[in-house]
Amino acid sequence: MKPCYPVLLVEDEPHIAEGLIFNLQAEGYQVTHVENGEAALEHLAAHNCALVVLDVMLPGMNGLHVCRRLREAENQVPILMLTARGEEEDRIAGLSEGADDYLTKPFSLKEFLLRVSGMLRRSNWQPRADSLPDTYLFGSNRIKLADSLASTPRGEFELTQLELRMLRIFFRKEGQILSRGELLESVWGMAPDTETRTLYNFIVRLRKYFEKDPSRPEHFLTVRGRGYKFIRKPSPTTRTD
Ligand code: CA
Secondary structure (H helix, E strand, O other): OOOOOEEEEEOOOHHHHHHHHHHHHHOOOEEEEEOOHHHHHHHHHHOOOOEEEEEOOOOOOOHHHHHHHHHHOOOOOOEEEEEOOOOHHHHHHHHHOOOOEEEEOOOOHHHHHHHHHHHHHHHOOOOOOOOOOOEEEEOOEEEEOOOOEEEEOOEEEEOOHHHHHHHHHHHHOOOOEEOHHHHHHHHHOOOOOOOOOHHHHHHHHHHHHHOOOOOOOOOEEEEOOOEEEEOOOOOHHHOOO
């Protein structure tokens, strides 16, 4: 069976984006479109993409910068760079920043789709075995990951990007101990030895949202001296009351 490849398109020009989205979707790819580099990095920090189509000329952080940031973060997602005609420097810079291939605008859609399918074929991309469902349930809580929405006995509210990123990590690594360093690095992109109460305050906030009794957590547990652990279904013996 052909896997459904998630593709991220980073393109600020609406009419170009529209055409590419339409054609990628027609080929069966699952397309996410963002219009700037910051949004691209945010998306890629939380999602497993098979390919990034990255325009060089973007408002704010340009495509070359996005590419460098991804490679610095050890993200090896294949990148197809879109450069302007005649900008040979961009092509060279793109490849040296870690892009895998480039296309010069204007290009034909046929060529674009061939390039995309060739890159995906070579990449051997596999959906993550631990990919999360759209809706994740634990305790009396329902988290709609795709919509950043949480329903809890205390009400329904929207989660921030950081909260969502943190929850995804906990859900994916359910039952495993996550060190402070690991969480700081993967949620905030901070050095693992950063001295900060940010993480602690964050855990306190998650407990207030999702624990029946935030002072006696059952889901977001502290593992003394080691870090934190998320438990989806607490066993009855872990509580005495
Ligand atoms: Ca552009």
